[in-house]
Amino acid sequence: MQHPAHPMRPDLPSLRKPVAKDGAEIWKLVRACRPLDENSMYCNLLQCDHFSDTCVVAELAGDVVGWVSAYVMPNEPDTLFVWQVAVSDAARGRGLGALMLQSILNRPQCKDVTRVQTTITADNEASWALFRKFGRLMGTDLDVTAYYTQALHFQERHKTEHLVTIPVSRQAALAA
Template sequence: MHTARDIVRPVLPVLRKPRAADGAAIWKLVRNCRPLDENSMYCNLIQCDHFADTCVLAEVHGDVVGWVSAYVMPNDPETLFVWQVAVDEQMRGSGLGALMLQSILTRDACEDVRRLQTTITSDNEASWALFRKFGRLQGASLDVQPYYTQALHFQNRHKTENMVTISLAREVADAA
């Protein structure tokens, strides 16, 4: 139940590692966050179960309001690849996305991480805003290159995914 205190003093989300039991709630959140690609519920379950050390869930009053799925690249332990960031409509613009990214980078699993990568389509304004902001917080610019192209990789069924790379500030990487 929300109280008058919540109106005056907003409740901060609780950030935690996901559990397999969170898979369905995450799937529902992502489904409500267009234009994100919807994965299968099973995929979200696997992310929670196998990649919990590099994923984060945000809750307010027990409701899932944010999700980041990420993993350290198998052939490059200095790179954290962010698969998906989903923020509930009521929390957008609050800085939750950047907070979740930062929380992952401080974990032991990201001890060797020196850069963050993700792919973004040209029309995903929310993701561009988040990663530009995160880059500014790191004192870094975004390196952007077409990666999975509409014609070659998606048979013209999906827009080109641009690879975005952010070099992390040394002190942030060392704090992890």
């Protein structure tokens, strides 16, 4: 499903579901978007292939400039878990992250979703800004708790990941 760029705003990227051949370009995009954790190229390929219904690619002038990997949680079908959001320098400042999240929520695969969850380290200012903005668009505040901790889960090799929960309503998701 392709969402073409707005005819009056050629600076807005087009949004679409990923396909397997996008995996390598997405891997490159994520590598360029510090402080995001790099996955293997194979992981990104699988995300594009197996989870395409709940992931989105943004393109501008033929280049991949945005990516959201997400999935509906198998044991919680009312929850969309957002794994990663990446926006290239060339596409920042246009609200692309929130647009990509909204496009996923508007898909039939998310018809039962009533909340969005993600994890964010305390120092990832770009992710905090995006999800605060997205919460405002949904008309709600963020619920935040420490989730995967530096000591217990990461053996001091990674900073604590805070679980962020954002309630969403169908009306808010469709209107946003």
